[in-house]
Amino acid sequence: MTDTSLLFTPVRLGDVTLKNRIALAPMTRNRSPGGIPTDLNALYYAQRASAGLLITEGTTPDAGGRGYIDIPGLYDAAQVAGWKKVADAVHAKGGRIFAQVMHTGRISHPDFLDGGTPVAPSAIAAAGTIITREGPKPLPVPRALDAAEIPAIIATYGRAARLAVEAGLDGVEIHGANGYLPSQFLATNANQRTDEWGGSVENRARFLLGAVAAAAEAIGPGRVGLRVNPGGTFNDVADTDGAATLTHIATALSGKGLAYLHLVGGAYDYDAAGIARRHFDGPLMLNGGYDAARAEADLAAKRADVISFGVPFLANPDLPERLRLGVALNAPDPSTFYGGDSRGYTDYPALPAAAE
Numbered sequence: 188m189t190d191t192s193l194l195f196t197p198v199r200l201g202d203v204t205l206k207n208r209i210a211l212a213p214m215t216r217n218r219s220p221g222g223i224p225t226d227l228n229a230l231y232y233a234q235r236a237s238a239g240l241l242i243t244e245g246t247t248p249d250a251g252g253r254g255y256i257d258i259p260g261l262y263d264a265a266q267v268a269g270w271k272k273v274a275d276a277v278h279a280k281g282g283r284i285f286a287q288v289m290h291t292g293r294i295s296h297p298d299f300l301d302g303g304t305p306v307a308p309s310a311i312a313a314a315g316t317i318i319t320r321e322g323p324k325p326l327p328v329p330r331a332l333d334a335a336e337i338p339a340i341i342a343t344y345g346r347a348a349r350l351a352v353e354a355g356l357d358g359v360e361i362h363g364a365n366g367y368l369p370s371q372f373l374a375t376n377a378n379q380r381t382d383e384w385g386g387s388v389e390n391r392a393r394f395l396l397g398a399v400a401a402a403a404e405a406i407g408p409g410r411v412g413l414r415v416n417p418g419g420t421f422n423d424v425a426d427t428d429g430a431a432t433l434t435h436i437a438t439a440l441s442g443k444g445l446a447y448l449h450l451v452g453g454a455y456d457y458d459a460a461g462i463a464r465r466h467f468d469g470p471l472m473l474n475g476g477y478d479a480a481r482a483e484a485d486l487a488a489k490r491a492d493v494i495s496f497g498v499p500f501l502a503n504p505d506l507p508e509r510l511r512l513g514v515a516l517n518a519p520d521p522s523t524f525y526g527g528d529s530r531g532y533t534d535y536p537a538l539p540a541a542a543e
């Protein structure tokens with residue numbers, strides 16, 4: 188059996204103390220019709236409340252940031268009421284939960300925007316298709332944001348953070364990874380701007396750092412985390428120097444009292460975890476293909492303070508207990524990842540109570 192003695196020690200992330208170092212990684216599940224979290228969503232998160240921290244699926248801070256079927260939002264009263272059900276259910280089981288704030292930018296389609304055109308730093312379409320209610324469609328050419336519009340979009344991150352706390356959630360994670368709007372600004376291919384929002388790394392990071400600052404201003408930095416993966420290529424972004432981008436972001440956010448920095452797992456062509464550790468003074472969360480042994484080893488080596496688990500946690504509502512006991516995990520069913528009902532969502536079995 189793997190030693191999990193560090194995984195099950197408490198840790199402080201900003202204003203929030205976690206009972207263990209296991210987080211639920213953010214995962215879009217496309218089960219919030221109209222952008223409003225449901226009782227079923229509340230059950231899904233409450234089932235996983237034994238994590239030290241739950242990070243929700245990507246949640247848009249603005250109607251203009253909608254990008255997939257039935258993803259939740261955090262910009263109106265009905266959504267806040269839905270999130271309150273989620274927060275209450277998780278807290279009743281002793282959990283902690285941050286909402287991931289995700290403006291999809293050009294990874295959208297007029298079908299999700301009442302016929303409107305998605306926005307992005309530049310009028311450059313991402314390669315590929317997006318699944319709409321009518322099936323896959325090519326990603327459209329977005330509209331380049333006017334510089335005068337950008338501060339209002341950044342402000343929606345502050346509003347979303349305020350509404351998250353109003354709903355009783357414990358904080359927010361800004362989604363700065365995977366080719367969504369802040370990551371589009373960071374990218375050297377998707378961002379061809381020549382104003383103060385493009386060009387140098389300082390300029391390309393201005394949107395992301397502005398979004399983090401807006402959220403921190405609204406609810407305090409100790410309730411704000413950030414997820415990034417500079418140099419990642421998901422959703423057709425590219426960065427000619429991901430290491431320099433991460434160094435800049437980590438340095439800029441150091442000393443600010445943020446809850447944590449969270450690196451998406453995956454292949455980096457540089458030592459992302461090492462750079463984050465060297466240049467960021469707050470807690471670091473690592474992710475991607477972890478099992479208990481690797482998680483424990485990275486905690487022991489002080490490479491990370493918290494480990495987030497995606498697919499294993501999706502398929503195992505009691506993942507922390509299974510890691511602690513070293514028992515077998517349920518197999519995930521990818522056909523029910525994105526959309527549908529309770530099947531493949533809230534019906535993955537937990538261990539029988541007798542094993543506890």
Ligand SMILES: Cc1cc2nc3c(=O)[nH]c(=O)nc-3n(C[C@H](O)[C@H](O)[C@H](O)COP(=O)(O)O)c2cc1C
Binds near residue numbers: 362476
């Ligand atoms: C169904 C699914 C949905 C995902 N949605 C998001 C998302 O909304 N935001 C995000 O930052 N990452 C998202 N991811 C990436 C995961 O957070 C995580 O980085 C990835 O699954 C790798 O971690 P793992 O090996 O522990 O699963 C998603 C992954 C999956 C499988």
